[in-house]
Amino acid sequence: MSHPLLINAAKLNDILESDSPTVIIDTRSSEAYEQGHIPGAVNIHSIFTFLATSTPEGLEELKESFATAFGDAGISGAETVVFYEDAMDTGFGQSCRGYFLLSYLGYESVSILHGGYQAWLAEGFPTSLETPSPTPKTFPIKETGNRLMINKEDVLEALGTDTVMLDVRDVDEWIADSSSPYGKEFCPRKGRLPGAVWIEWYRMMKPGTVPLFKTPDEILAECKTAGITKDSTVYLYCFKGARASNTLVALKAAGVENVKLYFGSWNEWSRIPELPIEEGKPF
Numbered sequence: 001m002s003h004p005l006l007i008n009a010a011k012l013n014d015i016l017e018s019d020s021p022t023v024i025i026d027t028r029s030s031e032a033y034e035q036g037h038i039p040g041a042v043n044i045h046s047i048f049t050f051l052a053t054s055t056p057e058g059l060e061e062l063k064e065s066f067a068t069a070f071g072d073a074g075i076s077g078a079e080t081v082v083f084y085e086d087a088m089d090t091g092f093g094q095s096c097r098g099y100f101l102l103s104y105l106g107y108e109s110v111s112i113l114h115g116g117y118q119a120w121l122a123e124g125f126p127t128s129l130e131t132p133s134p135t136p137k138t139f140p141i142k143e144t145g146n147r148l149m150i151n152k153e154d155v156l157e158a159l160g161t162d163t164v165m166l167d168v169r170d171v172d173e174w175i176a177d178s179s180s181p182y183g184k185e186f187c188p189r190k191g192r193l194p195g196a197v198w199i200e201w202y203r204m205m206k207p208g209t210v211p212l213f214k215t216p217d218e219i220l221a222e223c224k225t226a227g228i229t230k231d232s233t234v235y236l237y238c239f240k241g242a243r244a245s246n247t248l249v250a251l252k253a254a255g256v257e258n259v260k261l262y263f264g265s266w267n268e269w270s271r272i273p274e275l276p277i278e279e280g281k282p283f
Contacts, residue, residue, distance in 0.1 A: 180239045219251065232256065240265055
């Protein structure tokens with residue numbers, strides 16, 4: 001059975017009303033979750049907050065941490081998993097980061113609620129204040145190689161090649177005024193990957209009552225401004241792989257297939273002095 005990358009609120013409601021085994025993951029803060037959520041949803045905010053490195057030890061920690069979290073949420077391999085955040089342009093890619101993590105661990109039955117919780121509310125579907133107690137399951141980790149994730153060595157090897165290094169951070173990070181969303185001096189260095197091009201992650205979405213991704217043709221038009229086509233090899237990065245996960249989903253939805261994510265992103269790269277960066281304002 002094929003599982004679409006993006007589903008709307010009506011489709012999710014149909015899934016919940018069926019007998020299909022489904023786990024809904026709310027990636028918002030615990031405070032937001034407690035004020036109301038999709039019925040039966042399990043809250044895992046660490047999907048957004050976890051800071052990863054691409055060392056073997058860091059990747060092993062990531063695997064163990066999320067295999068436990070997803071198993072505790074009742075995910076065994078038999079369920080369809082649907083992630084959501086508050087809205088596509090305000091959660092900094094939380095639900096998309098969940099999709100990326102689950103896909104990295106080899107899970108295939110996964111979708112994202114397009115429009116997030118705000119899309120659910122806009123359709124008038126019910127919400128809940130009850131916290132479910134799912135039966136813990138053994139989460140199945142499958143080795144996926146570098147199908148979606150790349151490490152700092154992969155990035156270093158690709159610098160100066162035809163691979164497009166796409167920076168999707170906010171403008172103050174791109175022009176090297178700030179090192180991160182956590183504060184201007186959070187990381188030891190400010191700047192960009194050498195040769196990187198820039199499309200701020202917000203540009204992949206249309207504003208509105210319920211912000212949604214732009215159409216595939218509109219996304220491809222945004223990509224063209226940075227020299228990206230459907231045939232390009234694209235390596236994405238941001239600060240910690242959340243906003244870049246949002247862009248990864250947008251690009252894949254638009255038909256850009258050869259796209260991968262440097263999950264350690266600037267938080268890792270900037271802390272290793274021997275790794276090259278471009279400093280100062282871009283030309």
